[in-house]
Amino acid sequence: MSAAPRATAIRVDAEVRANVDEGGANRRLRLGVPDWPGSAPGQFAMLSPGPLGAAERFDPLLPRPMAVYRARPEAGGAELEILYKVSGRGTRLLAGTQAGEKVRVVGPLGVGFPLPEAGQRALLVGGGTGIASLYELAAAARSRGPVVVLLGARAAGDLMGREDFVALGIELRIATEDGSEGWSGRVTELLEHALAEPGADGDLVYACGPTPMMRRAAEVAVALGRRCIVSLENRMACGFGVCLGCAVPRPEGGFALVCRDGPVLDAAAVRWEETP
Amino acid sequence: MSAAPRATAIRVDAEVRANVDEGGANRRLRLGVPDWPGSAPGQFAMLSPGPLGAAERFDPLLPRPMAVYRARPEAGGAELEILYKVSGRGTRLLAGTQAGEKVRVVGPLGVGFPLPEAGQRALLVGGGTGIASLYELAAAARSRGPVVVLLGARAAGDLMGREDFVALGIELRIATEDGSEGWSGRVTELLEHALAEPGADGDLVYACGPTPMMRRAAEVAVALGRRCIVSLENRMACGFGVCLGCAVPRPEGGFALVCRDGPVLDAAAVRWEETP
């Protein structure tokens, strides 16, 4: 799975069809992407930091990694949905992008999620921008067994794409730090509860979000002898394994490249104390 | 006149009201400028190279000088019209600017045109982007005496703001290099004809456009003992006399700063062979 998607990665200027504010600094970008070769759950693309514009501008310089939130094949390509949080210059410029403008896309990139065994329950733990990496996984995992999605945020309004998860007809549990919805506290506490449930011993845990959240999720799962699979969100320059900028240290020494060996990695394969 | 306008220069973020394609790479920008202190014919402003945007971008870096084509005072400020040609990155980015977006304006800057004596005929020679510097002059000079505007372009379609000059009810003569309208040749040839007309000995010549055009206009006028006043279009970084980037050499040695001592200068005060 690792090689194939990279082998088919393309570079294309995609047309912005919509770029909608969804509250809580969240926005949904709909891109018409010609020749999109298709992607697996957990793969991502590099997007130009803002529209290509009437003339070239070299600041900001680097593309920004974004999960393929959802891909709908269509004649001659696909429509990609990107769910993003406006956090800095690149995403602010993306937020200002108008329908009809072009955004450069390089993808699909990286290694996606392995699916659960048949009958195995999947616990998907998401927070912050990481939620966007989990939607396609949740959709695909349904065919294998029960899927429970645990989403965390500071406040209910910060949650990304919650209605889409509801529409999947899977079980959705929410934790908010301000108690505005669901469990009042951290999403990793919801994970502890879920793993304490009868029959949870076979559960497979997935986590994507802020590093401290993924690290904690891994601790919780591993403490109970469960496997935890994470999707990392490191800074990237290239996205396809050539700048070596996205390296995360392995416990046995050496590094994994998040963009090439990941972004999906087994939590046990990451030296969390040295991961930004 | 030199000091006063600079003393009142302001820096303000102006709202784009319209940004219309007028053919031949020409565009008309309408800006709502709060607190605009008013400007004299021939003064200019520095405009950010493109919209301010959702986030700061430092490339391209420098503002672009643009003549105040027309200024309409209104409550709390003025509406400025800028007529510009899309020639490079900055003007391409300006061309992509949407109504409602902001453009930074610093102005009014520079020294404007002296008006003709009462009864003196004014010959205004314009080409390229230089035409934009002449409209307010043409309007103001009407009160002093006859005004003849001579505009030159490669083809009729390249001419800036021609209808506005027609609407002024002044005499308009056009030269095109491809003969698509008016005199087939250079606008400076039209100037020679005008200066050969009976009663032309008192004429005052104004010229703004490409350096070779202004230089030739000056030669023609001075050869016949007429005064020629030009408005230069040099590269600028600041626009208000502090970077010394816009210097043009004086015949007697030393330099004039186009942004501070000009852009309007007596053609006799410029060393043309060393002016880009």
Place this chain on the structure above:
Amino acid sequence: MTAAVDCAVNLGGIALRNPVLTASGTFGYGNEFAPFFDLERIGGIVAKSLTLEPRAGNLPPRIAETPAGMLNAIGLENVGVDAFVAEKLPLLPAGLPVVASVFETEIERYAEVCKRLAGVPRISGLEINASCPHVKSGGIEFGQRPELLARLVREVRRTTPMPLLVKLSPNVTDIREMARVCEGEGADGISLINTLQALDVDLATRRPVLRNGLGGLSGPAIRPVALRMVWQASQAVKIPICGIGGILSGEDAVKFLVCGATAVQVGTANYLNPMAAVEVAEGIERYAAEQGFGRVADLVGTLRPFPSGR
């Protein structure tokens, strides 16, 4: 909230109400900015570099734009030291510290300019621009040769007890060595960086974009190089450092303070935004307040190393 912050700093004997000066050559003689803001709201100004006699400067083109930066080769253009003192200084508000910048082509001439500035009460300090080509050494900059720099600083130091800053050239292998030379010869502070020597080409004519050929690169493009040199110099010497290079915002300026600069200078930003300097000063104060620093001076040199680890 920001009222609580004490922004005053002392730059080698020059007391500044806040750490923001304007960089030589980018702020004219100061009064050009009076229409845009009250000059007494910034720490002070460094005036356009002065020579013994008035100089005319280079033929155009003198400036060009580069990615996130600009090139310039203005030449030595200035009104000359005497006209500066007689005509320009009086135009500036009494409460505004003014640093006079000096450059010349020979050491004796540097010293002579400094002598003429030494007594002048309105001048708070001198900045020696060492990025100037030394004619006798065939165009090599004073700031590029330790022995040449040492002689220059020694001679100008002799001419006056007033606060003396030396502005270093960044076009060197080891900025620390140059900083130590200045400290050793009794400079009160160091300003860096000046522009990076650079070149760009006009493809329509295949000529340099500047009439002078080579020019100096400035603007945000060079900021990371400037931060590196300021940090290196601050590790090498004890005299205060004035950080310069691509500062457009308060955040940019704070980075220089954190890297060890006692004050900063705003340059190219003044062109894009005539209110840049005062906005930088406000931004520094805001950052200090948000981060709980009662004194801006406490931000100086607070760069925290990463824990070393493999």
Place this chain on the structure above:
Amino acid sequence: MTAAVDCAVNLGGIALRNPVLTASGTFGYGNEFAPFFDLERIGGIVAKSLTLEPRAGNLPPRIAETPAGMLNAIGLENVGVDAFVAEKLPLLPAGLPVVASVFETEIERYAEVCKRLAGVPRISGLEINASCPHVKSGGIEFGQRPELLARLVREVRRTTPMPLLVKLSPNVTDIREMARVCEGEGADGISLINTLQALDVDLATRRPVLRNGLGGLSGPAIRPVALRMVWQASQAVKIPICGIGGILSGEDAVKFLVCGATAVQVGTANYLNPMAAVEVAEGIERYAAEQGFGRVADLVGTLRPFPSGR
């Protein structure tokens, strides 16, 4: 129209179908770009710098963005010379010239790596990365000391007759001096520039943005500095120069040729646009055709000085 242009150049004995190589460390080992374009459409590649043993490199963060540029401190990470020859080389198309880049911490180790590459038929030439800190001289770069650089070039030159390029550090006072050293010691060509040593700060933590502290600045921001150094070096030596620094388009590349570079390398641009190198090659050919140059090689060194005048 562009069919008429002969794009071939010879870089110190390396025959290239066009003057565009990819810069070491920015193109992986080459095969990563196979999905994006036919690698044989560019002049060649310079592979990631190799050391004697495999190296792991620095802890993250390793990269950060700056105005029109980026900072990196990857460290020495590479698969090691033997694994490169055994595993990476065979993945590359036979018609693609491959330059192996070498860096180490001691001269003897440089020489040993070169020995192991010397015989390998698939390798068209070597590039010695002299921007590496020399451990024994306390972190000073080989390329920052003429005598150190001379010894390095002499020793590696001994190991092989194959085309030998030396990639110089831009963090020096006088690039011409370094270029002459390389020429004097028998290098076949010079590559410049490597990254400018730089630093940036994360204001949320007041730590360097990179785990390593200092990093290397690359991208369009540094292009004017690179053009200046390429032009200076081309005036100082007769051996060919490979121009590097902020090249994103064919026009950018042509500027380097005009300033005296025989070929160019595309670096950071590969990240923003995986097809950058081939688009640069097309752009050079287009410019040559438009300007009536039948051979791209005829563009080399065509910079026209301005008439001097005052």
